[in-house]
Amino acid sequence: MIELKGVTRRFGEAVAVDNIDLTIETGEVCVLVGSSGCGKSTTLRMINRLLPRTSGQILVDGEDINKADPEALRLNMGYAIQSTGLFPHWTVARNIGVVPTLLKWPAQKRDERVTELLALLGLDPETDARKYPHQLSGGQAQRVGVARALAGDPNILLMDEPFGALDAITRESLQQEMLRIQRQLNKTTVFVTHDIDEALKLASRIAVMDQGRIIQHDTPEAILRRPASAFVENLIGKGDRGLKLLALRTVSGLMERHPEPRHPEPVTDSLNESDSLRIALSLMLWNNTEKLPVLDASGAEVGIVNREQLLKVGA
Amino acid sequence: MRLWLTPVIWIASLCALTALLPAMAPLFSWVEGGTDNLIYTRDSFYTLLQSHIWLVLASATMGTLVAVSAGIFVTRPAGRDFMPLVSQIASIGQTVPPVAVLALAVPAMGFGEKPTLFALVLYGLLPILRNTLAGLGGINPAVLDSAKGMGMSSVQVLFKVELPLAGRVILAGIRTSVTINIATAAIGSTIGARTLGDPVIAGLVNGNTAYVLQGAILIGFLALATDSLFEALERAWARVFSARAHKA
Numbered sequence: 001m002i003e004l005k006g007v008t009r010r011f012g013e014a015v016a017v018d019n020i021d022l023t024i025e026t027g028e029v030c031v032l033v034g035s036s037g038c039g040k041s042t043t044l045r046m047i048n049r050l051l052p053r054t055s056g057q058i059l060v061d062g063e064d065i066n067k068a069d070p071e072a073l074r075l076n077m078g079y080a081i082q083s084t085g086l087f088p089h090w091t092v093a094r095n096i097g098v099v100p101t102l103l104k105w106p107a108q109k110r111d112e113r114v115t116e117l118l119a120l121l122g123l124d125p126e127t128d129a130r131k132y133p134h135q136l137s138g139g140q141a142q143r144v145g146v147a148r149a150l151a152g153d154p155n156i157l158l159m160d161e162p163f164g165a166l167d168a169i170t171r172e173s174l175q176q177e178m179l180r181i182q183r184q185l186n187k188t189t190v191f192v193t194h195d196i197d198e199a200l201k202l203a204s205r206i207a208v209m210d211q212g213r214i215i216q217h218d219t220p221e222a223i224l225r226r227p228a229s230a231f232v233e234n235l236i237g238k239g240d241r242g243l244k245l246l247a248l249r250t251v252s253g254l255m256e257r258h259p260e261p262r263h264p265e266p267v268t269d270s271l272n273e274s275d276s277l278r279i280a281l282s283l284m285l286w287n288n289t290e291k292l293p294v295l296d297a298s299g300a301e302v303g304i305v306n307r308e309q310l311l312k313v314g315a
Numbered sequence: 316m317r318l319w320l321t322p323v324i325w326i327a328s329l330c331a332l333t334a335l336l337p338a339m340a341p342l343f344s345w346v347e348g349g350t351d352n353l354i355y356t357r358d359s360f361y362t363l364l365q366s367h368i369w370l371v372l373a374s375a376t377m378g379t380l381v382a383v384s385a386g387i388f389v390t391r392p393a394g395r396d397f398m399p400l401v402s403q404i405a406s407i408g409q410t411v412p413p414v415a416v417l418a419l420a421v422p423a424m425g426f427g428e429k430p431t432l433f434a435l436v437l438y439g440l441l442p443i444l445r446n447t448l449a450g451l452g453g454i455n456p457a458v459l460d461s462a463k464g465m466g467m468s469s470v471q472v473l474f475k476v477e478l479p480l481a482g483r484v485i486l487a488g489i490r491t492s493v494t495i496n497i498a499t500a501a502i503g504s505t506i507g508a509r510t511l512g513d514p515v516i517a518g519l520v521n522g523n524t525a526y527v528l529q530g531a532i533l534i535g536f537l538a539l540a541t542d543s544l545f546e547a548l549e550r551a552w553a554r555v556f557s558a559r560a561h562k563a
Contacts, residue, residue: 050464075466085461089479089556098465148465158464 001026002047002156002188007056009042016042018212019056024205029182029189031199033235034209040192043209044158047190048077060156075103078149078187082161084141086133092118092144093129099152117147121177139170146178150185157189163198175201196235200224200244208232220248246277246313254310255294255303264293264301271295271305277313280305318547318554325540332536333360336529347525355514355526364533367510370428370500371541374435375493382440383485386447387473405444413438413499421506431503431510438499439492446488450481479556483549490545497538501530511537 002024009017017039024030032040045051047058049070058065065073078099086095093114100110118125121143133141142162149157163171175198182189182202193199199206200220207217208231216228224245227233236244252273264270269283270293283292284307294303336354343353388394389401416438420430454477462472478485501512511534518526 048464050460071466071468073466074464079461079464081457081461081464083455083457085455085457085459085464087458087462087476088455089476098467102466102471145461152466 001059001061002190003057003059003062004043004047005057005059007043007046007058008054009039009046009051010054015212017046017053020209020212020214022207022214022217024188024190026188027186028204029191029202031191031193031203031206032209033193033196033199033206035194038209039212040194040209041160044160044190044192047156048074048079048158075099075152076154076156078152078154078157080142080145080149080157080159080162082164084133084145086141086144086148088133090132091129092123092131092133092136095133095144096147096151098148099154103152113151113153114147117150120150120181121147123147138166139174142166142170142174143177146174146181150181150187155188157187157191159189159191161193162191164193164195171198178202196237197244200236200248208235221245224248243278243281246281246310249277249313251275251277251280251294251305254313255305257303258301261296261300261302264295264299268293270301273297273302277305277310281307281310284310318550322540322544322547325536325543329364329533329536329540332533333364336360336533343525343528346528347523350523352523353525355517355529357517358509358513360511360529360533363509363511363513364537366428366508367497367500367512367534367537370432370435370503370508370510371493371496374432374439374496374500375489377436378439378492379443379489381436382443382488383447385440386444386451386485390448390451391469401444402448405441405448409441409445411438413495414502417499417502417506426507428503428508430506431500431508435496435499435503439496442491442495443485443488446484446491447481450484450488451477453484454480482556483552486545486549486552490542490549493545494538494542497534497541501534 002022004020004022006019006021007017008015008019020039020043022030022043032043034040042051046053047060047065049065060068060073086092087098090098093111096114096117097110100113105113114129115125118129123129123140123143128136128140133144136144142165146159146162149159163174166174179202191199191202200223203220205217205219206223208215208223208228210231216223216232218226223232224236224241227236250273251271254277255273268289269287271280271283273294273296280292284290290308291304291306293301294305296302337356337360340353347353385401389398413434416434417431420434420437424430424433458476458480459472462476467475500508500510501515504510504512504516511530514526514530515534516530518524518528518530
């Protein structure tokens, strides 16, 4: 658990972070979102003491971080940034192994961990491990950056716009990976982004920041349904709020489950269990249909989503 | 190891020349016909070469230690205040000619090898310092940020990240410094240091072109051998730390 109590950071006269209180529960993904210069990165960098705070208290599991040794503190906090910051003179494997090396893990344990992480992030443990950062594409480099942050098996993950510089398709796929990894590992995560869609997708709770203050701290659904101010309303975009709400839920929660899985009819379009309701609606509009079958990972039809129910969710 | 072939060839030819020059009297009679003193004999060329190399090596070692430490110091948080001062000294120092440094060193330290060494260290500092600052300053700040964020201590960041990345640029600075000092050391002969400049000075004073040539040829070969040695070193460094290590 991370607690920020009355934390302020000034740069000279300017106040970058203004007396904020924020509690991030163990295992949750807290996304700090806001326009550039709102203090979200400053907040993140105070948590691993890359920046000292001017006043206030930051506690990790009840302990003031200023009491800990800064290096020991950071070794237990994975850190990934937008420009990756990979060490250009080291191979991918050595980059990922940096924290295990600093933690003095035995070489074999470290190498196994590196291989495991390469596989987890969809990189080839054979060929990619020996590459240098300049030989990677932007998406691959960012995967290595995330793998490196996870390598020491830290309790906390700090991510500063890790996908901000990627193209839309790569970003989308990395967001999916993040969700999958987070379901597996359950790390307490602080994630900074300026992209509200990314925030809605990844967050268990979102903290909207503006001019160094936290305007609203709530679940994605609550932020969409009850924005605290005009600023938040603008940020989430009034117009497609309904669709964004649908995007938060998957069809598996809403579908009418068949008692037994069936063979799907081959002609119609179908959904996967993990698809969002937004995709379900879009497909219904496209096919001009009331109902769509839902398939599980093995391709068997496990249920049906119908339009009437779906429309009630958005209300 | 084709990397090291060129410097080995240069060093071998330098040694061969040093040994064979005394036997080349007939060749020098062609440029300096009017005298029997065709070969410089006050010291053996081998002694002069050795003493010349020693001067350059000693000054380069001291210069590197001082300049790299100074460069590291002013890029740390504690020394950051001295950064403008030091980088100014580094660029102004380059505009003072080496002869002037030698001339100023004599009244302070007398004649001989000591003032020469002093002048060489002083003059050799500047290119190394400048390149140390450029090398350390040229590292992508995101790399340093993430190194620190990973939990490296400042000493680990310095030795595992900064110096390996800046190394090639620093090495290039040492190369410049050593090459300049090989030439400057020869001028040391005018203030009483024993170097390969001796035959040149003696030749100029006595109007003996053969002496001048012998000194100049050896200095030239020494400079070329050293330069190719550094070329190989820089390549080896780049090979160890990936092809484009200095970019980020």
